[in-house]
Amino acid sequence: MKNLLEVDIKVPNQTKYLRLIGQIGEDVAGALQKFNDSDPEELAYHINLVLTEAMANAIKHANKNDPNKDVHISINLTDDQLWIRVYDQGQGFDISSADMQTPDPELDHGRGVFLIRSLMDSVKYRRCKKGNVLEMYKSLRTSCDNHSVE
Amino acid sequence: MIVTSKDFDKAVVMSIEEERLDAHNSNELKSQLMNLFEEGKSNIVIDLQHVRFIDSSGLGALVSGFKNAGSREGNVKLCGLQKQVKSMFELTRLHRVFEIFPSEEEALASF
Structure with missing residues (x-):
């Protein structure tokens, strides 16, 4: 498995940086085009969205909007896998209550984790050294590949 | 957040002149809508033609409105x-x- 791209970035705990992180996600999608036959515009949007949702959760729910904290984002791209890890410095938040069911359309909140889960193959949230990490994985193998995914 | 509003007989058209509607500016959209409601304007068309990206907060602000x-x-x-x-x-x-x-005209005609 060849490591194609690794991005490690630490940003202040402020929503104004969502745009920057989303843009980086779109640029990563550009690098993916050589290996994936999906709609380039759609893939760019999905990676932008996953990063935006995960970072907004870290800022608001884990780091409680504390301006002295940071969010650390790591994107790791191989020839057949995309890993996105978003590290917070807080007490964590519960993602288990947000399952795969479509959220009540009448509610004005609670769609973030649903969107992440819909667009990625696996989503885990666990404790780490200085806080928690939201770990998201997507297989980039096309339907023509015949080997299985771990 | 840059927003322009135009008053018509049956509704107000609020055009969002932003490329992104996300957790950074969605509260501002909620406030802008609330301002219209407080002025007694409750029939609103929101024109999203300039919005290239929307996240769950942006969707939530629209649902709230x-x-x-x-x-x-x-x-x-x-x-x-x-x-x-x-x-x-x-x-x-x-x-x-x-x-x-699809268009502002069709949305207005539906009121």
Whole structure:
């Protein structure tokens, strides 16, 4: 498995940086085009969205909007896998209550984790050294590949 | 957040002149809608033609406006959705909540 791209970035705990992180996600999608036959515009949007949702959760729910904290984002791209890890410095938040069911359309909140889960193959949230990490994985193998995914 | 509003006989058209509607500016959209409600304007068309990206907070702000308008016997309708933005409404089933029109004219004509 060849490591194609690794991005490690630490940003202040402020929503104004969502745009920057989303843009980086779109640029990563550009690098993916050589290996994936999906709609380039759609893939760019999905990676932008996953990063935006995960970072907004870290800022608001884990780091409680504390301006002295940071969010650390790591994107790791191989020839057949995309890993996105978003590290917070807080007490964590519960993602288990947000399952795969479509959220009540009448509610004005609670769609973030649903969107992440819909667009990625696996989503885990666990404790780490200085806080928690939201770990998201997507297989980039096309339907023509015949080997299985771990 | 840059927003322009135009008053018509049956509704107000609020055009969002931003490329992104996300957790950074969605509260501002809620406030802008609340200002219109407080002026007694509860029939609103939100023109999203400039919005290239919307996240769950942006969708939530629109739902909040929709519910507020409903409680005032008004309605919030949408127009000008770009392809990827529209797909977010479909993924979250919000296309069944909102009336969505291709153009401002068609949205206005529906009131």
